[in-house]
Amino acid sequence: MSAKKVLVTGAAGRIGMALRKGLPDQSWSLRLADLQPIPDIGPGEEFVQADVTDLEAVEKMVDGVDAIVHMAAAVSAAGWDVMFKPNFIGCYNIFEAARRKGVKRIVYASSIHAHGFHRRERKIGPSTLPRPDSIYGVSKVFGEAIGRLYADKHGMEVVCLRIASFQPKPVNVRQLSTWLSPRDCVQMVRCALEAPDVHFEALYGASANTRQIYDVSNWGNIGYRPQDNAEEFAAEILAKTTVEAEPEMERMFHGAMYVPKEFSGDLSKIT
Secondary structure (H helix, E strand, O other): OOOEEEEEEOOOOHHHHHHHHHOOOOOEEEEEEEOOOOOOOOOOEEEEEOOOOOHHHHHHHHOOOOEEEEOOOOOOOOOHHHHHHHHHHHHHHHHHHHHHHOOOEEEEEEEHHHHOOOEOOOOEOOOOOOOOOOHHHHHHHHHHHHHHHHHHHHOOEEEEEEEOEEOOOOOOOOHHHHEEOHHHHHHHHHHHHHOOOOOEEEEEEOOOOOOOOEOOOOHHHOOOOOOOOHHHHHHHHHOOOOHHHOOHHHHHEOOHHHOOOOOOOOHHHOO
């Protein structure tokens, strides 16, 4: 059997590069899409330079693929002007183009920032209500809602990955709880692509961290079994810094550094 073809948007980004290294095999070949050129296209890869905000271009991009991993987005704590086109219009275009072209399976890169204003002492999980910490977080709530709509209304198979701290290794105390290793990220995306009987799933994207702060009870729904644990780096990190070194307001909430940016609210009311 020939390999199925998966479209990866935002393929020039950090996670896109990890997927390029770890995903292709006899099961999957890659169609890579990004605004940035990717010069080193290898075996089992093809490249499309396109803008996800252009629906006609997106329809051409998705034509003939078996699944989509949608990573393309503006990623920052910036505001509406930066986020609107790529994160809202672009996200809608991906789902709508997939519907028009008959692509059933979409893996959507959501984020913990969709729930960033929940206090960190509480675990957040698949049924936690949205509480975004930024316009970026709002865009991820929107993406999950679009995914749910297209699953329910159009029978698409949608897996939303609420990605936490994707890093080669954890770099601070918080990431001892939130780290997602490149190896586990690739495995999670592969599981999301290949799991049978998917309707809609929303899972937290983290490794098997001893200090886990997410409810990950639905990892098994797609067969995800992470291999890595941030605790391997705990002694090294704790020798250099402490929990208290993290700014107090960042330490209070799941969204960490996104929470205090432009904050003018009342902390006592965010319970």
